[in-house]
Amino acid sequence: MTTHIERLIQQLDDPTGPSYDARAELIDMGSDAIPAIIDGLPSLDGFGQLTAIEVFEEVGDPRCGPALIGLLKSDNPTVREWAAMALASLDIDGAVEPLRRAYRACLERATPPDWSEPVGIRPPG
Template sequence: MTTHIARLIQQLDDSTGPSYDARAELIYIGSDAIPAIIDGLPSLDRFGQLTAIEVFEEVADPRCGPALIALLGSDDSTVREWAAMALASLKIDGAVEPVRHAYRACLERATPPDWSEPEGIRWALTELSARSPVVPPLTARLRATAADDALGWRSARFAEIINDLADHAQVILYSQFWRVDADRTYGVPGPGLDWELDWTAPWEHLVEESRAWSLLEAFEAPVGDNIFVAPTWIDRTDLHPER
């Protein structure tokens, strides 16, 4: 079995097909495979490490915690992001400070806050109860629950949400739209406005710039009783977290 598991771990790097079968078999083997995967992580390339993270999440064995924490120091941004999110989804003890450190390192690299890595790490910190998103009263009151317990807001109220967030000094990064039919949720194309913020600008400027662009989106957004919008926003403290 040990030799077989080692062979499966080597296959995790092969994105042409074998990796997917190896992933499924390692998940089926379960906890018995975890120590060998941990030992084999340093020999895997980016694709293999990402696949190993998926195995860790599916098997949910807490022994993978130290290995995931080590991956927060990877040279690859996606590996760092996935490792942080896995630590959060598995509720690994002792993960909060390493994930906080990973987020500070992300900011020190001047990674734009709306890129995937910082967004994923913020999600992880929120799941670990180490970050509390600011949700103004009106925004909280207007929140509706769509299908599959996905939280969103009816798109008809989008402009109100935008102004409420901006009035409370929140910067909207982007928004996604969803259609709910027969308790199923489907992605809906938004207005597709291509806008970027200058993260060197003062926070107050960022707030108003994101308000202006988001209101343009609201003007062109799809509207209907079954159309929901899910904006993503950050607070000033997300750019200057406590040390």
């Protein structure tokens, strides 16, 4: 049986409207929703992952750090960029080296420097 929170997480993938309501409800649940979102993250498509990143940023729970670090290896450049920016805005411990690796991977892919991904992933210092 699917729980209410699991249904909300599944709705994060629906760009036609339900994702916005699910996003708002998950944000209202706050830190209580974070473990379930982390568990459901691999089942989400790019849109759902981007919406989950928004929830992570709004809630500000540092437990999402490892999940965001994992998203730095996504096939989706926008997911990688948003995950990097969320790691920076949430000041997640242990994120500097993964961000450096993600930036090097971006350079190895020869992503043009004027695209938004290299700017979003650029490591500090």
